[in-house]
Amino acid sequence: MTSTAQDLHPAPVLEPGRTILELRGLEKKYPGTHALKPVTLAFKSGEIHAIVGENGAGKSTLIKLLTGVMPRTSGDVIWEGKPAPLATPHEAMALGINAVHQEVVLCRHLTVAANMFLGEENSRFGILQQRAMVKEAQKIIDDLGFDLPAHVMLGDLTIGQQQLIAAARATVRGTKFLIFDEPTAYLTRKEADQLFTLIRRLKSEGVTIIYISHRMEEVFELADRVSVLRDGTLVGTRNIAETNDAELVKLMINRSIEQVYHKEHFTPGSVIVETRNLSGKGFENVSMTVRAGEIVGLYGLIGAGRSEFVTTLYGRHRKSAGQILWEGKPVQVNSEHDAIKLGMALAPESRRDQGLCLNLPVGLNLNLPIYKRISKNMLISGAQEKTQADRQIADLRIKTPTRNALASSLSGGNQQKIVIGKWLAHGAKLFIFDEPTVGVDVGTKAEIYRLFGALLSKGAGIILISSYLPEVYELADTLHVFRRGKLVATHGFRTADHEEILTQALAEKQEKLGGKI
Amino acid sequence: MSTEAIPAEKPKRNYNALFGLTLLALLVLLWVILSLSTSSFASANNISNLLRQGSMIAILAVGQTFVIITGGIDLSVGAVVGFATVIAAMLINAGIPVFLAIAITLLVGVAIGLFHGFGIVKMGLPPFIITLATLTSLRGIGLLMTNGNSISINNDAFQEFSRNSILGVPNLFWMVILVGIPAYIFLHHSRWGRYLFSVGSNAEASRLSGVNVQRTIYMAYTLSGLCAAFVGVLLASRIGIGNPTQAEGWELQAIASSVIGGTSLFGAVGSVHGPLLGAFILATINNGANLLNVNAFWQRIITGVLIIVIVYFDGLRRRGGK
Numbered sequence: 001m002t003s004t005a006q007d008l009h010p011a012p013v014l015e016p017g018r019t020i021l022e023l024r025g026l027e028k029k030y031p032g033t034h035a036l037k038p039v040t041l042a043f044k045s046g047e048i049h050a051i052v053g054e055n056g057a058g059k060s061t062l063i064k065l066l067t068g069v070m071p072r073t074s075g076d077v078i079w080e081g082k083p084a085p086l087a088t089p090h091e092a093m094a095l096g097i098n099a100v101h102q103e104v105v106l107c108r109h110l111t112v113a114a115n116m117f118l119g120e121e122n123s124r125f126g127i128l129q130q131r132a133m134v135k136e137a138q139k140i141i142d143d144l145g146f147d148l149p150a151h152v153m154l155g156d157l158t159i160g161q162q163q164l165i166a167a168a169r170a171t172v173r174g175t176k177f178l179i180f181d182e183p184t185a186y187l188t189r190k191e192a193d194q195l196f197t198l199i200r201r202l203k204s205e206g207v208t209i210i211y212i213s214h215r216m217e218e219v220f221e222l223a224d225r226v227s228v229l230r231d232g233t234l235v236g237t238r239n240i241a242e243t244n245d246a247e248l249v250k251l252m253i254n255r256s257i258e259q260v261y262h263k264e265h266f267t268p269g270s271v272i273v274e275t276r277n278l279s280g281k282g283f284e285n286v287s288m289t290v291r292a293g294e295i296v297g298l299y300g301l302i303g304a305g306r307s308e309f310v311t312t313l314y315g316r317h318r319k320s321a322g323q324i325l326w327e328g329k330p331v332q333v334n335s336e337h338d339a340i341k342l343g344m345a346l347a348p349e350s351r352r353d354q355g356l357c358l359n360l361p362v363g364l365n366l367n368l369p370i371y372k373r374i375s376k377n378m379l380i381s382g383a384q385e386k387t388q389a390d391r392q393i394a395d396l397r398i399k400t401p402t403r404n405a406l407a408s409s410l411s412g413g414n415q416q417k418i419v420i421g422k423w424l425a426h427g428a429k430l431f432i433f434d435e436p437t438v439g440v441d442v443g444t445k446a447e448i449y450r451l452f453g454a455l456l457s458k459g460a461g462i463i464l465i466s467s468y469l470p471e472v473y474e475l476a477d478t479l480h481v482f483r484r485g486k487l488v489a490t491h492g493f494r495t496a497d498h499e500e501i502l503t504q505a506l507a508e509k510q511e512k513l514g515g516k517i
Numbered sequence: 518m519s520t521e522a523i524p525a526e527k528p529k530r531n532y533n534a535l536f537g538l539t540l541l542a543l544l545v546l547l548w549v550i551l552s553l554s555t556s557s558f559a560s561a562n563n564i565s566n567l568l569r570q571g572s573m574i575a576i577l578a579v580g581q582t583f584v585i586i587t588g589g590i591d592l593s594v595g596a597v598v599g600f601a602t603v604i605a606a607m608l609i610n611a612g613i614p615v616f617l618a619i620a621i622t623l624l625v626g627v628a629i630g631l632f633h634g635f636g637i638v639k640m641g642l643p644p645f646i647i648t649l650a651t652l653t654s655l656r657g658i659g660l661l662m663t664n665g666n667s668i669s670i671n672n673d674a675f676q677e678f679s680r681n682s683i684l685g686v687p688n689l690f691w692m693v694i695l696v697g698i699p700a701y702i703f704l705h706h707s708r709w710g711r712y713l714f715s716v717g718s719n720a721e722a723s724r725l726s727g728v729n730v731q732r733t734i735y736m737a738y739t740l741s742g743l744c745a746a747f748v749g750v751l752l753a754s755r756i757g758i759g760n761p762t763q764a765e766g767w768e769l770q771a772i773a774s775s776v777i778g779g780t781s782l783f784g785a786v787g788s789v790h791g792p793l794l795g796a797f798i799l800a801t802i803n804n805g806a807n808l809l810n811v812n813a814f815w816q817r818i819i820t821g822v823l824i825i826v827i828v829y830f831d832g833l834r835r836r837g838g839k
Contacts, residue, residue, distance in 0.1 A: 316725065340727040348725055355725075357718030359785050368715055368726040371708035378707050422726060 020045040020208050021066075021097075021177060026075035028061050035061040038075060039234045041227060045176070048199065048209040050219040050240075053229035053252055054413065054441035059212050062229070063179055066210075067099045068092035096176035100166050102185055102439060108155030113137035115154050116169045144168055144198055158303060160191040167198055171207075178202060179210040184218060185438050188301050188467075189502075196222060214441055216245050228252055253443045261474035262446060264453035265493075266293035268477070271328065272430050272461040273344075275313065278322035282308030283485040285322070288478075290430060290461040295452060297476025298465045300505050305485035306465045307349050310432045314346045315339040340369065345423035347416075349434040349465075355419040356407045363389035363403030365418050369426040392421040397447065413444035420448065431455055432463045437471060449475065469498055481505050540778065540794040543827075544801065551805045558808055565687045569679070569755070571800030572689040573598075573748045577767060578774035578792035579700045580744030583737045585775055586704075588717040588784030589637070589644035591738060593651035594745040595767035597629055599760065600655045601749020606668040606759025615675050619750050626746020627739050629655070634735035644738075652768065659761020668759040679754040689751060693793065696744065701789040713737060717784030773820075774799055777827050798827075 025038040036058045043049055053059050064070040066077070068086045077084050079095055086092050106115045113134040114121075121128055138150040146164050154162055163183055170178055180199070184192045199209055199222060213219055219226055220240060227237040228251040235251050269292030278286045283305035290296045298306040312319050315333040324331055326342050333339050339346075348354035357365055366389045367374065374384040389403040396417045400410055407418060416436060423431065433452075437445045452462055452475065466472045472479055473494070481489040481504045489496075489504040551558040577594050584591045601622050608618035629651060636647035670676065681688050704710040712733045715723040724730045748767075753759055776782065777798060778791025802823060806816040 314725075336725055337727055337729065346725055348722075353719075354721050356722055357715045357785065360714055360718045364711060364715065368711070368723065368728065371711055375708045378709075379702070380706055380708055380711070382706070 022078040024076040027073045029073045037232045046206045047224045050211045050223035050226040057229040058232040098170040098175045099179040102182040113150040160187040177208045181212045262449040268294045274325040276323040280312040280319045286487045292459045293456045294477045295462045297472035297479040299472045300482030304482040306482050343429035345428035346432045347419045358408040361404045362400050366392045366422050396421045412439040430461050434465045547801045555808045567804045568690040569687050571797040572693045574770050575693050575793045575796035576696050576748050577771035578796045580741035581771040582775045582787045582792045584741045585780050586713045586717045586787040587737045591741045592648040592768050595764045596652045596655040597745035598749040598764035600659045601746040602753040603659045603759040603761050605753040606670045609672050623746050626742040630739035630742025633738035638731045676757045
């Protein structure tokens with residue numbers, strides 16, 4: 001039909017605007033939940049189609065069905081006019097359907113090149129052609145404009161860089177339909193820009209892109225159309241030019257939220273914790289105070305030393321110099337145990353690696369810090385164990401069938417609520433939240449922010465780490481900017497503009513990608 | 518209790534009970550089949566014998582399960598059993614009162630467990646390696662101590678114990694109950710038990726939640742060592758000798774019992790009743806095969822096949838249930 005600039009790219013010859021994949025009443029039921037109610041939707045080749053929705057709205061289920069990871073309950077998938085059973089991941093890949101997941105699922109101990117060709121290695125008489133593969137991988141990476149070496153171990157790259165490799169990997173396999181699941185959650189802005197360039201380029205080659213994100217500005221920046229899922233139902237599809245932020249949010253949560261960033265102001269009370277010239281692995285010479293009723297925001301790029309600073313404060317790592325004062329008195333925090341005893345609580349950055357016992361029940365996760373308190377003579381009080389867990393589940397509106405469901409069966413936002421919820425029953429004076437809203441939907445975000453207010457009103461202090469500037473900007477009473485392990489600037493509530501803060505976080509031109517971690 | 522909690526409770530309880538029942542049903546089924554197909558199986562003598570045979574592995578399997586729940590493994594338990602028979606025999610023959618001799622032997626088991634904890638926590642060795650090292654070296658130490666000979670125990674009362682019964686139930690089986698009930702309470706109703714699971718599931722998350730991960734690991738291996746030394750005492754009583762080469766391969770039987778009983782080698786999944794049932798299922802298979810005059814070589818093959826079948830179906834059931 002229309003012949004355009006695509007002729008320059010001989011690879012996947014696809015006409016734009018033609019329907020490539022059609023869902024007809026696609027449905028998925030799990031025991032006890034109707035994860036995806038019949039969805040009918042057509043994707044056109046060469047479009048960037050965003051899918052938005054709250055956690056647990058059915059986005060992940062949809063991806064799993066499309067990539068053949070899980071069988072559907074009923075309905076049809078029509079691929080280029082023919083029904084596709086999509087029973088196995090292999091079958092999906094053979095058709096040209098690929099996905100790039102939020103958390104990188106590649107082998108950290110293999111080289112970048114080996115990962116790019118994993119499963120499709122070049123070999124001659126059974127011997128791997130390693131040098132050829134590295135060369136070829138490097139060519140692809142350079143061609144995509146990523147400044148990354150192909151011969152290093154994948155694990156030596158930052159998470160963001162690994163994500164770019166995962167995206168690059170997906171493009172070399174004759175992909176016609178590529179799903180990105182929250183690809184920018186761990187990326188710096190520069191990395192995100194590189195990724196967007198890649199996505200636009202794929203689009204110009206006729207590849208259909210499904211783009212899943214919680215970040216509205218990315219959806220509006222990239223997408224041609226957007227579909228909204230809510231509670232497993234497709235509630236609408238819009239052309240991006242004909243919709244706006246407010247409408248999408250309303251579709252997603254079925255109520256308008258005047259303000260996501262719920263902020264309550266309290267008069268700051270006495271100083272809870274003070275650090276004086278604290279140094280440790282990954283940060284140096286950090287001095288700051290947190291007072292009761294105050295949110296102290298730490299903004300910076302990933303790897304700027306903020307997480308290292310709070311984990312050292314929390315006793316997970318040893319400080320190399322400096323002093324910690326708790327309520328005015330110098331203290332030694334040699335272990336997490338010491339920190340918890342003083343009255344600190346940490347909701348760590350990675351739910352999966354640091355926050356949750358995924359294959360254990362929700363109730364056990366919620367009660368983990370307080371088992372000592374709900375035990376008597378060595379034995380756990382069964383009644384208290386139940387009521388404590390049920391109370392957190394009810395108060396935080398954690399969506400789970402029972403407290404006995406495994407934490408892994410919950411959606412990301414609900415898992416995050418467990419990570420936070422376990423410290424609410426325990427009680428603390430200083431709450432440290434490290435990236436509390438990564439991969440969390442708008443509705444849950446608002447709930448978490450409201451919870452901050454409740455904690456502050458009880459006289460607690462909060463340290464909030466976020467790489468998402470609007471979040472710290474709108475919430476923090478005091479905003480510290482970190483760059484390369486140093487505290488480089490401090491602002492009051494809304495006393496600087498975004499641009500100024502961003503410049504301070506980035507400073508001189510960003511370090512070269514691939515150079516250092 | 519909230520109204521919501523009541524319906525929420527049911528599925529999980531049924532589910533757990535169901536699994537316990539599946540294994541129990543398998544055990545009963547085996548007993549029924551053997552009773553019908555052999556004349557001697559259902560005799561009081563044989564049943565007592567069967568309970569005696571299964572008891573020692575059952576106790577080992579309980580200790581092993583604690584370790585496996587933390588995501589580790591204890592390969593040393595068979596060697597600890599053999600070593601403990603030597604210690605017990607030497608002490609008793611030296612004229613030390615039996616109860617003191619038993620207490621010292623149990624302390625040796627605790628010390629071995631603490632050493633494993635030290636190797637894992639402080640030296641950073643994988644559990645497989647440190648317990649493998651103990652497996653081989655304990656046998657060697659025992660052989661050095663005995664010059665490769667067996668030590669006959671000169672104490673009839675000590676040996677009587679394992680042959681006698683109370684209320685028609687062999688004493689050895691009473692020992693399973695003696696270990697099983699506290700173990701059950703410990704694992705399922707104390708916070709230490711919860712910590713075993715949480716450490717096995719995610720050590721870092723547990724640590725950040727204030728759980729003392731190192732102490733939990735020490736505890737698991739210490740309990741396993743204690744169980745193994747206790748079994749050593751029972752074995753010394755049963756065979757009347759101290760011999761470091763006894764209980765060869767029991768660590769594998771203990772691990773097999775634990776796994777048949779639903780313990781996951783990846784950690785964080787396990788119970789006390791599961792491994793107990795697992796141990797008696799294995800004992801029944803061996804006992805039945807003997808009665809049916811199945812070639813001893815075949816018995817080993819059958820046991821191997823059964824482990825695969827039982828664990829496979831257990832895996833299916835788990836995946837299906839979730």
